[in-house]
Each structure stands twice: as C-alpha cells, then as structure tokens.
Amino acid sequence: MSHFWKPVRKGAVATVFLGAMSAQAVALETVVIDLVNEPSSLDPHVQWNPDSYAVYRNIFDNLLTRDDDGEIIPQVATAWEYLSDTEIAFTIRTDITFHDGTPLTAEDVAFSVERITDPDFGSPQLGQFNQITAAEVTGDDTVVLTTARPYPALLAQLVKLSIVPAEHVQEVGDDAFNAAPLGSGPYVFDAWQRGVQVTLTRNDDYWGDAGPFERAEFRAVPDAATRVANLQSGASNLIVTIDPDMAMQLDMAAGVSPRSALTERVGFLRLNGAREELEDLRMRQAIAHAIDKELIVEGLLAGFDRPVDQMLSPAHFGWIDGIEGLPYDPDTARALIEEIGEDAQRPMVFATAPVFDQRIVQALQQMLSEVGLNVSIELSDMSSYLSRVQSDPEDAPHMNFGRWSCACQDADGVLHPLLHSSSSWSTLNDPEFDAPLEAARETLDEDERLDAYRAVHERVIAEVPLVPLYQAAILYGVDDRLEWTPTPNESMFLNRMGWSD
Amino acid sequence: MTSFLVRRTGQAALALFGVCTLIFFLTRLTGDPVLLMAPEGATRADIEALRTALGFDRPLIVQYWEYLNGLMRFDFGQSIVQRVPVMDIIVSRLPYTLGLAAAALVVALGLGVPMGVYMAVHRARPLARVLMGVVLAGQSLPTFWSGILLISLFAVTLGWLPSSGAREVTSVIMPAIALGLLSMATFARVARSAVLDELSKPYVRAARAKGLSTGRVVRRHVLRNGSIPVISVSALEIANLLAGAVIVETVFAWPGLGLLTVQAIQARDFPIVEAVVLLSAVVSIGLNLIADILYSVVDPRITLDGAAR
Numbered sequence: 153m154s155h156f157w158k159p160v161r162k163g164a165v166a167t168v169f170l171g172a173m174s175a176q177a178v179a180l181e182t183v184v185i186d187l188v189n190e191p192s193s194l195d196p197h198v199q200w201n202p203d204s205y206a207v208y209r210n211i212f213d214n215l216l217t218r219d220d221d222g223e224i225i226p227q228v229a230t231a232w233e234y235l236s237d238t239e240i241a242f243t244i245r246t247d248i249t250f251h252d253g254t255p256l257t258a259e260d261v262a263f264s265v266e267r268i269t270d271p272d273f274g275s276p277q278l279g280q281f282n283q284i285t286a287a288e289v290t291g292d293d294t295v296v297l298t299t300a301r302p303y304p305a306l307l308a309q310l311v312k313l314s315i316v317p318a319e320h321v322q323e324v325g326d327d328a329f330n331a332a333p334l335g336s337g338p339y340v341f342d343a344w345q346r347g348v349q350v351t352l353t354r355n356d357d358y359w360g361d362a363g364p365f366e367r368a369e370f371r372a373v374p375d376a377a378t379r380v381a382n383l384q385s386g387a388s389n390l391i392v393t394i395d396p397d398m399a400m401q402l403d404m405a406a407g408v409s410p411r412s413a414l415t416e417r418v419g420f421l422r423l424n425g426a427r428e429e430l431e432d433l434r435m436r437q438a439i440a441h442a443i444d445k446e447l448i449v450e451g452l453l454a455g456f457d458r459p460v461d462q463m464l465s466p467a468h469f470g471w472i473d474g475i476e477g478l479p480y481d482p483d484t485a486r487a488l489i490e491e492i493g494e495d496a497q498r499p500m501v502f503a504t505a506p507v508f509d510q511r512i513v514q515a516l517q518q519m520l521s522e523v524g525l526n527v528s529i530e531l532s533d534m535s536s537y538l539s540r541v542q543s544d545p546e547d548a549p550h551m552n553f554g555r556w557s558c559a560c561q562d563a564d565g566v567l568h569p570l571l572h573s574s575s576s577w578s579t580l581n582d583p584e585f586d587a588p589l590e591a592a593r594e595t596l597d598e599d600e601r602l603d604a605y606r607a608v609h610e611r612v613i614a615e616v617p618l619v620p621l622y623q624a625a626i627l628y629g630v631d632d633r634l635e636w637t638p639t640p641n642e643s644m645f646l647n648r649m650g651w652s653d
Numbered sequence: 654m655t656s657f658l659v660r661r662t663g664q665a666a667l668a669l670f671g672v673c674t675l676i677f678f679l680t681r682l683t684g685d686p687v688l689l690m691a692p693e694g695a696t697r698a699d700i701e702a703l704r705t706a707l708g709f710d711r712p713l714i715v716q717y718w719e720y721l722n723g724l725m726r727f728d729f730g731q732s733i734v735q736r737v738p739v740m741d742i743i744v745s746r747l748p749y750t751l752g753l754a755a756a757a758l759v760v761a762l763g764l765g766v767p768m769g770v771y772m773a774v775h776r777a778r779p780l781a782r783v784l785m786g787v788v789l790a791g792q793s794l795p796t797f798w799s800g801i802l803l804i805s806l807f808a809v810t811l812g813w814l815p816s817s818g819a820r821e822v823t824s825v826i827m828p829a830i831a832l833g834l835l836s837m838a839t840f841a842r843v844a845r846s847a848v849l850d851e852l853s854k855p856y857v858r859a860a861r862a863k864g865l866s867t868g869r870v871v872r873r874h875v876l877r878n879g880s881i882p883v884i885s886v887s888a889l890e891i892a893n894l895l896a897g898a899v900i901v902e903t904v905f906a907w908p909g910l911g912l913l914t915v916q917a918i919q920a921r922d923f924p925i926v927e928a929v930v931l932l933s934a935v936v937s938i939g940l941n942l943i944a945d946i947l948y949s950v951v952d953p954r955i956t957l958d959g960a961a962r
Contacts, residue, residue: 193736271702271705274705279691326736327738345908347749349820374903374912374915377801381816381817384809385804385809533683535683535684535686535689538685538688542697558692566694569696575696
C-alpha cells in the first residue's frame with residue numbers, strides 16, 4: 153500500500169499548480185465581452201433582458217434603430233409614412249439577406265409583428281406591441297401596420313422589433329430556432345456553450361457597416377469582481393455592470409478604464425397616498441423636502457448618476473428643460489411634520505428588493521428619520537416585491553424605491569404606467585393626471601404631447617405621488633484599445649465598436 | 654436480500670414521490686415567475702396573457718398532474734425562461750459540477766491527508782504547528798473571498814491561469830483549489846487524529862521494537878489502518894463539495910448545476926428548480942441504498958433481511 157502515498161510525498165502541491173500556464177492573450181480578431189448571465193434565449197421574440205438583448209441584437213436587424221445620439225433611424229425599414237392616425241406604411245430595404253442567403257422581405261416583417269403579438273406565443277414583450285392590430289404586406293417592399301388607436305410611442309417600440317425569417321422559423325419550429333437563431337444582422341450565430349458563452353462570427357455579406365471583429369464571444373460571468381479580474385488580466389475586452397468602487401479601481405489600473413453612460417433608467421421613491429399615513433399632502437411634501445438627491449448621487453453613486461426633478465431623463469421624449477422639483481430643505485420638512493403633529497409619527501413601510509442598491513434605500517430611510525418620520529425597511533425577494541407594489545393601493549406599501557426604464561425613451565412608457573389610474577403600477581386615482589396622460593397618448597402631434605407632459609410633471613411636483621431621484625448611469629469596464637461609446641438604451645452593437653490604432 | 658431490495662426500492666420510490674410533490678408545491682409558494690418576466694409597465698392584462706400562455710392560469714392540481722405525468726416519461730418540462738427542455742440543460746451542466754467536485758476532492762485529499770499525517774507523526778516540530786495554522790486558515794476563508802484572491806494572484810498579477818469560465822483544462826484549477834481548501838481542513842484533521850490514534854496502539858510499539866524505522870512503520874502499517882476514517886469522511890465531504898460548489902461556481906463563472914440552480918431560483922424557473930432538487934434526491938437516496946447494501950458486503954455480521962444469522 154505504501155506506493156499509494158508516494159506521489160503525495162513527492163509533492164502533489166507542485167503538480168496541482170503546474171500544467172499549462174500560458175497567459176491569456178486575446179487575439180485582436182476576437183472581442184470578448186463579459187455579461188452577467190448567459191442569454192436566457194436568443195430568439196429575439198422570447199426574452200428581452202439586457203444579457204439576451206446584447207447578444208441577439210447583433211444577430212438580427214430591427215425594423216428601426218437608434219443612433220448613438222438616441223435618434224430613431226432606419227434599419228430594415230428605410231422610410232415610414234403615416235397614412236392616417238392609426239396606419240403607418242414602412243418601406244422595407246430590398247438588399248438584406250438572412251444568414252442562409254434567403255432575402256429578407258416584407259412578409260418577414262409582417263410575420264415578425266404577428267409572431268410577437270400572438271398571445272399564444274406568450275412573448276413577455278407582448279405589452280410593448282399589442283397596440284398593433286394588423287400587419288399587412290401591401291406591396292413588394294411595403295408593410296402597413298395598423299394600431300388600435302393613435303399610438304405615438306409606436307416608432308420607439310419598433311426599435312425593439314427584430315425581424316426573423318418567416319419561412320425558416322415555420323420550417324424548423326420555435327424551439328430549434330431558439331437553439332440556433334438565424335438572422336440578418338452583422339454577426340452570425342456560431343455556437344452556444346451552455347452556461348459558458350455564445351460565439352458569433354462576422355457576417356461578411358452584411359448590407360450595412362460590417363463588424364470590425366472576426367469573432368465575438370459573449371461570456372456569462374455572474375460575479376462582478378471576477379469580471380473586473382477578467383478585464384485586468386486581458387481575458388476580456390469589455391465588461392458590463394460594475395459598481396462605482398470598481399470603476400475607480402479600473403481608473404487606476406493600466407490598459408483598462410471605466411466608461412459610463414447616463415441611461416434612460418430613473419431612480420424614484422413612490423409614495424402611496426392611498427394609505428392613510430400618506431394621505432396628507434404635507435406628509436408627501438415633507439418627504440420630498442427631506443431627500444438630498446445630490447448627496448445620494450455624490451456620496452453613494454460617486455457622481456456618475458445625475459439628480460433629476462422630473463420622472464424622466466433627458467433621453468426621453470417628454471423631458472422638459474427647466475422643471476424644478478421641491479428642493480432639499482430639511483427645515484421645511486420638519487416644520488411640515490410638526491404642523492401635522494402626532495399623525496406624522498405613525499409607522500410606515502418602505503418596501504425594497506435585493507436587486508436595488510440597499511445603500512440608497514438605507515440612505516433614504518435615514519433622511520426621512522432625520523426629519524422625524526418613522527419608516528421601516530421591508531426587504532423581500534423581487535417577485536414578492538413586484539406583487540406587493542402592484543397590489544391594490546390600500547394594501548401596497550407606503551413607499552418603495554424603484555428604478556424605471558421602459559426601454560422606449562418615451563414618456564408614455566414611464567408616466568402612464570406609474571401615474572394613470574388604470575395601471576397596476578400606480579396608486580393614484582386622479583383625473584387631473586389621467587386627462588393629460590390620455591391626451592398625450594392619443595395624438596401624434598409632438599407639441600401637444602409635450603404640453604400634456606409638462607402638465608403631468610407639474611402635477612407630480614404639486615401632488616408628490618413620487619419623488620424623482622436620479623437618472624441612473626451604467627458603468628462598463630473597457631480595454632483601452634476598444635473604441636466604443638455606451639448609449640442611454642444600454643445597447644451593445646459590435647459593428648459600432650472598433651480597435652484603436 | 655431480495656425482499657430487502659424490494660422493500661428498500663419501494664421506500665425509495667415513496668421518498669421520491671414525496672420530494673417531487675413537496676418541491677412542486679413549495680416552488681409555487683415562493684413567488685410568481687410571470688411578474689419577473691413581464692417588462693416594467695406591463696398592464697394586468699399583459700401579465701394575465703403571459704400567465705395564460707405559460708399555463709400558470711390553470712388549477713394547481715391540473716398543473717401537478719401534468720408534471721407527474723411528464724415525470725413518468727422522464728420529461729421534466731421546458732424551462733419557462735429559456736424555453737429549452739430542462740433535461741437538455743441539466744445534461745449539459747452536470748458534467749461540469751461533477752468534474753469540479755472531483756478536482757476539488759483531489760485537491761482536498763492530496764493536500765489534506767499528507768498534512769494530517771505529517772502533523773501527527775511530527776507533532777512536536779514547529780512545521781506541524783505552522784501547518785495546523787494553514788489548515789485552520791483554509792477552513793476559515795470564505796470561498797467568495799479566497800476565490801477572488803486566487804484570481805487576483807494567478808490570473809491578474811501572474812497571468813498563469815485563466816481567470817474564469819470553463820474554456821480549457823486549466824480553468825478548473827483555481828475553482829478546485831478554492832472549493833478543495835474547505836474540505837482539505839477536514840481531511841487534515843481526520844487524518845491527523847486517525848494516525849495519532851494508530852500510533853498509540855500496541856502493534857506500532859511491537860513494530861518499533863522489531864527495529865523498524867518510524868517512517869516505515871507509518872508507511873507500511875499506520876497509513877493503511879488510519880485510512881478507514883478518511884474514506885468514510887470522503888463520502889460525507891462529496892456532498893459538501895457539491896453544496897459548496899454554488900458559491901465557487903458563481904465566483905469563477907463555472908457553468909455547473911450550482912450556478913444554474915441559483916439563477917433558476919432567482920428567475921422562479923420552476924421546471925429547472927424541480928429537476929435539480931429531484932436529481933439531488935435521487936442521488937442521495939441512491940447513495941444511501943448502495944451504502945446499506947455495501948455494509949453487508951464489507952461486514953458479514955450485518956444482514957440485510959433483518960433475520961439473525
């Protein structure tokens with residue numbers, strides 16, 4: 153039996169560390185991007201979370217897209233024209249082919265619309281497209297979309313509509329298409345090593361700007377510290393979702409740097425006036441006066457984010473310059489609370505979930521405590537949190553912190569769900585909110601819409617159903633050789649990147 | 654023996670039925686996957702439409718019946734988030750977890766046992782005390798921290814090993830060390846006390862009196878006798894390694910079942926959670942059954958049918 157122990161004696165410790173120890177040099181033909189999780193799905197009509205979107209958006213072309221300045225520009229559609237308030241005709245490019253060589257036609261566009269709006273298909277994105285009641289091919293290269301009513305956010309929503317090959321999808325079925333997606337975009341799906349990475353290769357026949365990298369690897373790296381280590385060790389060129397401390401760490405490291413963009417995501421504190429503790433307007437005003445947004449942004453978020461006074465970001469249609477909210481003024485807050493008297497001391501619940509930055513939640517609670525309010529934090533998992541927040545206003549928590557993005561850069565996707573009486577996300581039942589929100593939704597006239605949203609912003613300041621806090625930044629870590637500009641809609645287009653010389 | 658097997662298999666089947674019933678209803682108590690899937694601003698109608706499309710609007714008992722029906726045909730259903738058969742996902746992830754656990758076991762045994770033996774044989778030497786400290790440190794380091802330390806040293810600073818993922822064979826080294834360090838301490842302590850125990854026995858004195866050197870006594874006699882507790886602890890530690898893999902897999906982006914489970918639980922992807930729990934139940938019930946049978950093989954004094962011999 154003694155021979156069993158011999159290798160041990162001879163130093164198993166050393167053998168463990170030996171083996172191939174080559175440095176991880178990344179060839180410039182390949183760009184490696186670290187996402188948090190692997191894509192949930194690469195069928196663009198099935199899932200639509202950042203990790204999936206970042207990958208499949210390079211495999212597919214969308215009907216429309218946004219340039220780096222956020223303007224809606226043509227992609228599959230070259231032009232569009234309103235035939236009436238509810239009908240819009242899109243002219244489709246004729247020089248696009250899918251990766252299997254078949255041309256992309258108007259039929260594919262109509263099929264894509266019908267597929268994502270089919271309730272039986274069960275796309276989580278259904279709500280973004282279900283205003284579309286019909287998609288009709290009216291000419292060789294024309295598709296007419298009909299909406300149930302005038303729908304001003306339609307173009308903003310269509311930026312998210314990927315065009316899939318109708319014949320191929322029907323032939324292979326949804327499951328096979330999901331496993332091996334076939335699109336028309338600048339990159340071709342190559343392989344999906346489950347749990348590890350998705351590999352794409354360049355589409356050399358792409359009709360638009362070709363991608364600069366021969367290959368792209370999107371890897372799943374759930375731990376942020378590991379993503380930072382990957383970037384620093386040269387194992388990856390671009391990493392997503394880091395916190396401000398890590399950004400500062402990367403700032404000091406050689407060859408890598410943090411890059412940030414202000415997104416269309418807005419942090420806010422919702423106040424539930426349907427609960428008797430917050431029925432009194434002075435309570436809600438006191439809360440707004442008690443919150444120091446500057447301190448949150450500078451102290452906790454390292455100044456990457458930006459305080460806002462309206463429940464939108466400048467990246468949205470509906471943002472109005474010059475609107476000023478209730479200022480940070482703890483003395484006024486205390487005076488209001490004193491005026492209310494004992495009723496102001498009633499305990500209130502502040503609901504939150506682990507996905508939100510708990511430092512911000514705690515800072516908000518402390519700011520409210522400092523002016524004399526009695527607020528306790530209740531942490532629950534995301535699913536329970538969402539269900540509490542969307543329950544009947546009388547049962548919903550007194551307040552909750554949220555970070556909202558409609559991924560449409562239009563006020564309709566933010567203000568309507570948060571403030572309209574018909575929405576499960578709103579605790580309000582106030583015609584003075586409903587009227588301008590409906591007006592803005594039912595006209596295509598931009599000036600009329602802006603006027604309506606101005607009225608909404610002003611009423612938010614007057615009634616304080618929520619306190620807008622800040623426009624959230626997204627932080628990336630980037631290899632200094634990589635040229636790339638992050639955008640407000642958190643897109644990651646490989647063919648808008650490049651290596652610097 | 655036969656009646657024992659029949660009885661135990663029946664018990665195992667009953668236990669598995671209990672597990673899948675429990676997990677089916679428990680997962681549904683933990684929250685609503687549809688709410689997590691619907692985008693911000695989705696209306697009640699949108700959410701209901703999604704619920705209907707996914708089949709969560711049907712009575713629970715109908716869903717349960719369908720689930721059991723699927724199980725009979727080894728059909729674990731489809732992941733509601735990924736829309737891929739659960740079986741495919743598990744089959745692609747299982748080898749990674751098994752590989753990591755095996756590599757970690759090698760690290761734990763390869764480091765822990767020699768250290769334990771050294772600490773017992775040379776317990777008076779200063780090095781033995783130092784090793785004791787190392788063992789203690791190995792056990793005390795949380796893996797999410799030791800993992801990052803390993804990455805900083807071997808991937809970022811030295812550039813010797815890939816920092817994460819599972820792209821080449823060397824990728825397993827760091828996760829195996831991070832995971833193995835925990836069990837290493839257990840093995841070192843068990844090996845130490847087992848060897849100490851053996852060293853005090855009369856046969857050692859007899860061997861020494863015969864003129865054998867300490868080294869030879871240890872190699873030829875003590876190690877063999879002292880290995881029995883180490884082997885029994887190994888079985889327990891394998892279970893620990895599989896459980897510990899959850900954190901290590903997250904830190905090193907190792908695509909095993911642990912990482913999959915965490916993500917599935919967060920997304921309330923019920924079919925995956927159910928399948929993983931069922932798989933662990935099958936493994937542990939199966940191992941118990943094998944262990945019971947092995948007892949009688951190893952020790953003829955133990956009978957399986959309960960009849961005295």
